[in-house]
Amino acid sequence: MMSEHELKSLEITDLRVTFDGFRAVDGVSLRVGPGDLRFLIGPNGAGKTTLVDAVTGLAAAGGSVRFGGNELLGRPVHRIARLGIGRTFQTATVFEKLSVLQNLDIAAGARRPLRTLLRQRRGIPEEVGRALETVGLTADRDRPAGTLAHGKKQWLEIGMLLVQDVQLLLLDEPVAGMSHEEREATGELLRRIGRDRTVVVIEHDMDFLRAFASSVTVLHAGRVLSEGTVAEVQADPRVQEVYLGQPPETVPESVAAATPGVTAEAAAAGGAVEA
Numbered sequence: 001m002m003s004e005h006e007l008k009s010l011e012i013t014d015l016r017v018t019f020d021g022f023r024a025v026d027g028v029s030l031r032v033g034p035g036d037l038r039f040l041i042g043p044n045g046a047g048k049t050t051l052v053d054a055v056t057g058l059a060a061a062g063g064s065v066r067f068g069g070n071e072l073l074g075r076p077v078h079r080i081a082r083l084g085i086g087r088t089f090q091t092a093t094v095f096e097k098l099s100v101l102q103n104l105d106i107a108a109g110a111r112r113p114l115r116t117l118l119r120q121r122r123g124i125p126e127e128v129g130r131a132l133e134t135v136g137l138t139a140d141r142d143r144p145a146g147t148l149a150h151g152k153k154q155w156l157e158i159g160m161l162l163v164q165d166v167q168l169l170l171l172d173e174p175v176a177g178m179s180h181e182e183r184e185a186t187g188e189l190l191r192r193i194g195r196d197r198t199v200v201v202i203e204h205d206m207d208f209l210r211a212f213a214s215s216v217t218v219l220h221a222g223r224v225l226s227e228g229t230v231a232e233v234q235a236d237p238r239v240q241e242v243y244l245g246q247p248p249e250t251v252p253e254s255v256a257a258a259t260p261g262v263t264a265e266a267a268a269a270g271g272a273v274e275a
C-alpha cells in the first residue's frame with residue numbers, strides 16, 4: 001500500500017549533544033533516504049540512543065536535523081511527532097489491560113472524542129484495520145495487549161506508529177529478546193513498512209543486521225566511524241578494530257567471524273556472543 005505522502009529523507013548535519021561537557025554525539029552527519037532500511041550500530045555508549053533522542057526532541061542538540069525539509073531541532077516533542085516521526089523504546093509501551101484494537105484505536109484517535117475510544121464498535125477504522133494486517137495482529141485484535149508474547153507487543157507498538165501515519169520510524173533494538181521466528185517476522189515487517197517510509201533501526205544483533213539491513217552507519221564515541229553496505233562496513237578495518245578492541249564478551253561473533261584475518265577460533269576464543 002503506497003503512502004499518499006511524498007517520500008521524505010532524514011538529513012542530519014553536524015549533530016552535537018553534550019551532557020555536562022561530555023560530547024555524547026560529536027558532529028554526526030548522515031542521510032537516510034526513503035525506502036532505505038538503515039541500521040545504526042556501535043559499541044555501548046557510542047551515542048546511538050542519544051542521536052535518536054535528539055531527532056525526536058528528547059535531547060537538546062546543536063547542528064541540524066531535517067525531515068522532508070523541516071528542521072526538527074528546537075521543536076517540542078509533540079510537534080516533531082506531528083511531522084510524522086515516531087520511535088519505539090527497548091521496552092514496549094502498550095496499555096496492557098486494553099485489547100490490541102483499543103491500543104491501536106487510542107494511538108489513532110487523537111482526533112476522536114475520548115468517550116468513543118473505549119467503546120466496542122462494529123466497524124474498525126480503515127487505518128486501524130490496515131495496521132493490524134501489516135503487523136500481523138488481525139487474529140489477536142481482541143486480546144488484552146498484556147497477554148501478547150514479547151514479539152507481538154513490539155509489533156503492536158509499531159502498529160501504533162503506523163496508525164499515526166508515521167513517515168520516519170526510529171526503532172531501538174526491536175528484536176532484543178525475540179525468538180528466531182519472531183526476528184524473521186520482524187525483519188519482514190520492517191522491510192514492508194520501509195518500502196514507503198524511512199526507517200532507522202538501532203540494533204546489536206549482527207545476524208539480524210546481515211539479513212535485513214540495506215545500509216549501515218557505525219557510530220563510535222559520538223562520531224560516524226563507517227558507513228555503507230553491510231559488506232563494506234564489515235570489511236572496514238576501523239570497524240573491526242572498534243569491535244575487536246572491546247572486551248571479548250561484547251564482540252559479536254558474526255562480526256568477528258566475517259572479519260578477514262580473524263579466525264573462527266579467535267572469534268570462538270572471544271567467548272560469549274552478544275545477544
Ligand SMILES: Nc1ncnc2c1ncn2[C@@H]1O[C@H](COP(=O)(O)OP(=O)(O)OP(=O)(O)O)[C@@H](O)[C@H]1O
Pocket residue numbers: 019024042043044045046047048049050051
Ligand atoms: N542523560 C544523560 N546524562 C549524562 N550522560 C548521558 C546521558 N544519556 C547518555 N549519556 C552518555 O552518553 C553516552 C552515549 O550514550 P547512548 O545511550 O546514546 O549510547 P548508545 O550507543 O545508545 O549505547 P547502548 O548501546 O549502550 O544503548 C554514554 O557515555 C552515556 O553514558
